[in-house]
Amino acid sequence: MSRVSAARRHRRSAVDCARCGRSNPDDAVFCGECGASLVSAIICSACGRSSPPGTKFCHSCGQPLAASAAAALGDGPVEAPVSERALPTSFAKGRYQVKSFLGEGGKKRVYLAHDTLLDRDVAFALIKADGLDDVGKERITREAQAMGRLGTHPHIVSVFDLGTEPLANGDGPQPFIVTELMSGGDVESLIEQAPDHRVSIERAIQIATETTLGLEFAHEKGIIHRDLKPGKSGSRVTEEPRSGTLDWR
Template sequence: MSELELPASIGPFRIVRRLGAGGMAETFEGMREGPGGFAQRVCVKRVLPTYEQNEELGKLFLREARLAAELSHRAITRIVELGEDGAGHYLAMELVDGPDLRTLLRRQPSGRLPRALAVLVAVEIASALEHAHARGIAHRDVSPANVLIGRDGDVKLTDFG
């Protein structure tokens, strides 16, 4: 599959669109459908094919899933499923419908958030980190790219790898 092609599915999730790609993984919007009109939108993360055979990266990917699954907090993306299909491991998590903080900052002419939003983001991320640290889990990469701002106003910390 070329980088421009979308997989039809990953595990039980029908792939809707590509959300992005990072250094070792790419993310997609996925949909799990079931009887009676059941539909669940998720973010599906998969290690890039060039790294799938790298044992060390595989361990990091599984570590991220394990750590994030231990956390239940309003400002941390919720893990839905960790699985494996013919192409390798995938991680399905709560889909946050909105930009990351890096994108949001770039859209601001001043490069700064309005004060009220900045305070909300700071409070929510501090609360998420406090929750994780109380369980002995360190994030290790808190950055604007790993803070998601939902269109509903929710602030979520993601990517506990």
């Protein structure tokens, strides 16, 4: 094969980086110039729908995309999260029917559930009780009570219910908090999914303004938020769009 033919074949199989424009081999996963991911989409192993690179949870079914992303990046098999391997069917004696898994942090696992009593979708947060002493349980109760005292505000996530769920191993009750469902996820995920990881100036101003309005309302009631951040325990957004704050202490 001539050098010209080889060069033409190389150009046809090259992958151009969307960030810096450099051409990379067709089997490249990351750009050799700027390190940006060259994976065009992550396919959910549960439902088969595609999501943009960097997406943590499937937009269609809510399942974690960690295993799917690892496969796309050539990292080999990854053990599925506990919440993905064993999805509960319901909580609170069947009142809250689990529809999908929303996310997991260091302190709790959150599910999309349907409140069969009031016929509405909610966010059901199951607090991790392992190693949680009486002081920790009291703190969780105070957090929910603080959110409840705030009442209704368009930019503060509302608390609907608080209770305990028996542990499967019979060791004792596991606290849970039921809140308003903010369907758009957290601000951190919003930024990760945005082109070049940047939201528009207008959207950023809107989120900041609405968050501070919620904080101002809480401060007037003598309640402060000690851990405000864009991730799971801070500002969240809806698809309308609207932002709200949760996890008050």
